[in-house]
Amino acid sequence: MKIYFQNSLSRKKEEFKPIKKNKVGLYTCGPTVYDYPHIGNLSAYVIWDVLKRFLLSQGYQVKHIMNLTDVGHLVSDADEGEDKIETAKRREKKTAWEVADYFIEVFQKNIAELNILSPTKFLRATDTIKEQIDFAKVLDEKGYLYKTSDGMYFDTSKIADYGRLANLAEVEQQEGARVAKNPEKKNANDFAVWKFSPQNSQRDMEWDSPWGKGFPGWHLECSVMSRMELGDTFDIHTGGVDHMTVHHPNEMAQSEAFTGKLQANYWLHNQHLRYEGGKMSKSAGVFIKLSDLEEKKYSPMSFRYFILQNNYRKPHNFSWQALSAAQAGLKNILRSIAFFDQAKAKASKEFLAEFYTALADDFNTARALSVLQKVLESKLEDKVKLATVLKMDEVLGFDLESLRKRFLDLPEEAKILLKEREVARENKDWARADQLRDKLVAWQVEVQDTSAGQKAIYNWLE
Numbered sequence: 448m449k450i451y452f453q454n455s456l457s458r459k460k461e462e463f464k465p466i467k468k469n470k471v472g473l474y475t476c477g478p479t480v481y482d483y484p485h486i487g488n489l490s491a492y493v494i495w496d497v498l499k500r501f502l503l504s505q506g507y508q509v510k511h512i513m514n515l516t517d518v519g520h521l522v523s524d525a526d527e528g529e530d531k532i533e534t535a536k537r538r539e540k541k542t543a544w545e546v547a548d549y550f551i552e553v554f555q556k557n558i559a560e561l562n563i564l565s566p567t568k569f570l571r572a573t574d575t576i577k578e579q580i581d582f583a584k585v586l587d588e589k590g591y592l593y594k595t596s597d598g599m600y601f602d603t604s605k606i607a608d609y610g611r612l613a614n615l616a617e618v619e620q621q622e623g624a625r626v627a628k629n630p631e632k633k634n635a636n637d638f639a640v641w642k643f644s645p646q647n648s649q650r651d652m653e654w655d656s657p658w659g660k661g662f663p664g665w666h667l668e669c670s671v672m673s674r675m676e677l678g679d680t681f682d683i684h685t686g687g688v689d690h691m692t693v694h695h696p697n698e699m700a701q702s703e704a705f706t707g708k709l710q711a712n713y714w715l716h717n718q719h720l721r722y723e724g725g726k727m728s729k730s731a732g733v734f735i736k737l738s739d740l741e742e743k744k745y746s747p748m749s750f751r752y753f754i755l756q757n758n759y760r761k762p763h764n765f766s767w768q769a770l771s772a773a774q775a776g777l778k779n780i781l782r783s784i785a786f787f788d789q790a791k792a793k794a795s796k797e798f799l800a801e802f803y804t805a806l807a808d809d810f811n812t813a814r815a816l817s818v819l820q821k822v823l824e825s826k827l828e829d830k831v832k833l834a835t836v837l838k839m840d841e842v843l844g845f846d847l848e849s850l851r852k853r854f855l856d857l858p859e860e861a862k863i864l865l866k867e868r869e870v871a872r873e874n875k876d877w878a879r880a881d882q883l884r885d886k887l888v889a890w891q892v893e894v895q896d897t898s899a900g901q902k903a904i905y906n907w908l909e
């Protein structure tokens with residue numbers, strides 16, 4: 448099946464052609480581990496998870512690398528302000544190392560809760576300091592770096608088409624050239640490859656280097672790790688749309704300066720999750736964590752469903768009503784398949800083809816979900832419906848089989864009430880049967896009376 452992606456680099460939908468047959472090298476910019484991830488951060492990892500699962504479903508072996516930024520990401524992406532981990536350490540009253548360890552654990556727990564497949568490898572920035580220094584040394588030898596009082600900077604004027612990813616020249620013409628806050632920078636877009644430790648204080652994280660004690664700039668780790676694990680040029684690089692103007696052009700510039708080659712062939716960018724039309728961020732006072740959803744009785748899978756209802760390249764507005772609607776949608780799927788025959792059946796080829804075709808078109812998850820609905824509404828045998836839906840779920844990643852089992856796993860008290868109700872029905876005591884049905888509702892158990900007797904589901908997604 449031919450797969451098409453909207454490539455940010457060419458601004459076109461292009462057919463995907465991997466470098467090596469049946470193999471994909473995939474790099475995703477990971478989190479800066481200085482705080483809890485908010486659901487906007489997490490939504491991107493859901494999106495890239497579906498991309499990866501789709502590639503796996505088409506028989507590709509996917510090597511997926513994700514970095515964990517535990518040093519060097521300054522308060523502004525454009526190298527201004529303090530290291531985010533250093534600010535967090537004062538807030539948390541911990542060392543920078545403890546802060547990073549803690550939030551790496553939180554992030555990994557969150558992505559597991561969202562049923563996101565773990566990357567082939569996570570790499571921590573602080574675990575690759577030697578490799579980053581070696582890489583920067585080559586850039587320095589090739590004449591791309593210059594020294595200022597606070598670090599070694601990359602001279603972006605030495606890259607002929609710097610910023611082509613975002614068409615940066617055009618963006619800046621529209622907005623007026625970015626004013627360099629650091630007067631020592633030669634060009635406004637120049638960025639730090641190595642920052643010096645401040646002279647009057649000691650950082651928890653700092654290393655010796657040929658240029659002086661300090662720490663790597665944020666962009667360096669992605670150039671280094673992607674090359675270490677995936678080679679000079681790899682297939683797909685993913686990240687948030689905000690990376691198109693600073694982080695990704697900088698990564699690309701370093702990698703091209705080092706290897707003389709393009710870092711990645713396909714650059715895919717997701718739009719942000721918005722809240723009431725605005726950006727979701729702590730500074731804007733909108734900071735919803737995955738645990739906040741769970742406290743309000745939303746399943747992480749309902750959030751996953753909500754994300755997949757949207758096209759990843761379109762802005763998506765989060766609201767509690769929209770999340771409730773997504774939870775109701777997921778619940779309807781589970782209700783439909785709860786009692787389906789477990790007997791092994793073959794999935795419907797026609798519906799699967801339609802499903803994969805939707806995803807092959809720049810992984811249109813919204814359309815893929817509508818194909819799943821069509822299966823449930825179709826005239827197929829129940830067991831074929833179930834087999835088809837579960838096959839689709841390998842890509843969508845709701846883990847429907849275990850959610851379905853939870854629907855059938857009734858609380859003990861409810862089982863007792865159901866037995867009583869069976870007796871009442873045998874005795875044709877309909878008033879008692881209705882009374883017991885109402886009692887069961889309090890246990891979140893819904894009863895259906897069928898020709899084969901009563902059937903019940905535990906609606907834990909209420």
Ligand SMILES: [Zn+2]
Binds near residue numbers: 476669
């Ligand atoms: Zn990156």
